[in-house]
Amino acid sequence: MALDFTPTDEQRMLVETVRTFMEKEIYPHERETERLGEVPLELGEQIKKRSKEYGLYAANMPAEVGGGGLDFLSVAMMDREIGKSTWGLCGWIGRPSEILNACEGEQRERYLLPTVRGERKEGFGLTEPNAGSDAMGIQTRAVRDGDDWIINGSKHFISAVRKPDYIILFVVTGQDETPRGLRKRITCFLVDVGTPGFEITRGPRPVSHRTYHNYQLSFSDVRVNKRQIMGEEGKGFDLAGSWLANTRLLVAANCCGKAERALQIATQWAATRKQFGQTIGKFQGVSFKLADMATELAAADLLTLHVAWKYMNGSMTNGDAAMAKVFASEMAQRVTDHAIQILGGMGLMDELPLEMLWRDTRIERIWDGTSEIQRHIISRELLRPHET
Template structure:
């Protein structure tokens, strides 16, 4: 079994990590101090990312993307995600669903995204419907060749920085084995469409510069050409195009755990008490060893899952769920212990640990909570046993 990365994969990771160290991390203090990523800086980072091929590296070559396989893309995510979330997001990896654009959608939405001129956000969550997508109340009703949309979406990442939204809305009903359920369809909608309001979201724990916004749809009229895929295919689109989000979160968590560990280990080697580095005391050294073991396991699980995605294994939903659970919960443990290792200095803004600690909490919730991930794992276990 060969665990060695190819020369090309090493180059991809090093390129992303060096870009992060040079172009992203120096701006973390600005985000922490102001809570905002200036538009000029956002665009500058995007331009630099385009110049070295990081922009849209996840999309297929057939639409002008980088066409990276899952292993290579995971390495890009790891390299960039050592920095604050808002800075890493400025180096755009558009949602994979953009590759499903057809007809007029290509010129109006896809091509400007590929050129870095437009940015998309995605809207699924609602105040009364988070993990239960079939419970969504936002509804699209057909009116001739158009659709009329009403409802509210929230927790929409970076809507205030975007030009259009990938919207999932209920468009009908179907009979299932557990009763009547809503069918869901997907639309691409400009955020300046009449009746669509973008409002500032909630103040949040961590992730300075990243916004969670609210979208209100009041009789918003969209053309039939703006529907992605066929009517009622929303869940298929989620499965086909958005499954990689959970693995992306796992890569983010792995990168930040590695950075937190490096800070803690360096501190333990440098800080001296009672005539020797504190890392030589078991009270510090054993937790460092546990952190190193956790991180190694996370990396093996993450990269093996990415490899299995590339090999088209049938159970990748379970694999991605496992990776997200382990890496997100591991990051929480590592961030906490890294602060403990550094003592009082771990709480100070001179080190990145207190920020990593705050930011870590969201990772167990978005892109599917840890409970949802465990449900996916258990569902696959039972299906394999025909239970």
């Protein structure tokens, strides 16, 4: 089947709208918030308000629940532009976790719809101190007590622009016998902040996305009702797996945006900065770097668009999403690093956003699955058909 990734008129308009929003509402606040290490609440609320006015808030969610109803390819194009700045600011634009579409009954009124409207904010509670990349290694547990479940355990590195109102929490609720031995039953709960026994505190300050908060969660005999299970008991890992494949692709789109902005800064500098009587872009040591940066970015863009197209058509595999994430995230690291090399010492000064892009890009090879995990997924998918 022939592939054509030429943007539609609607997609071009969307990209231009997001670019305008970024230039007016995000870029002007980068340097000050980076120095503060915080996005003041009033600024965050202002960004959210303006995002709603632009029609960008919850654009990834279905129209029937109040979202923008964008197709996934358009969401990827939007995220590419959003990726050009830091998540401490851009997180306020509003992209609710699509896993919330699994909410049913009263969960929709209590969690899904208020989140789409921007009235509540979720946190995604999967990672634990002893279970980062090994999601099946989580130890937080819930034990049934009549119609309730009692939760004990902890989570960390739970990212959000501000303190969440509730957590999409993954816990162990039992074990199943499988041909390969015992396997944990993972269940997804919706747990409100403020529930007795549930404590949430700020985690350490990160180097990447330094204004994007991370939280530590502690559960001590936290009682929740069975109505707070999202999906089915024991099927939480299936929910998480489908959601992570989606977000890995959006990480790839973010990385392409970061790389493009870094390339633009480096190209402008190379075309105007003079050394030894000529612009430095005329030296092969610089011009060849620019050529490699542009080539890698073009390849990552095409891979990301291809996989987004496959996702829309229901043919994307976990390996496809892993390829996009590992290639785009490592490409972005190389491009931002080369850009700093081209600018020299100026590239590390905080007058320019380049050092921020360089720092922020480092986490992209870790969160939503490390580069090593992505390679494991890809190789496992390649080898599985040959197993006997």
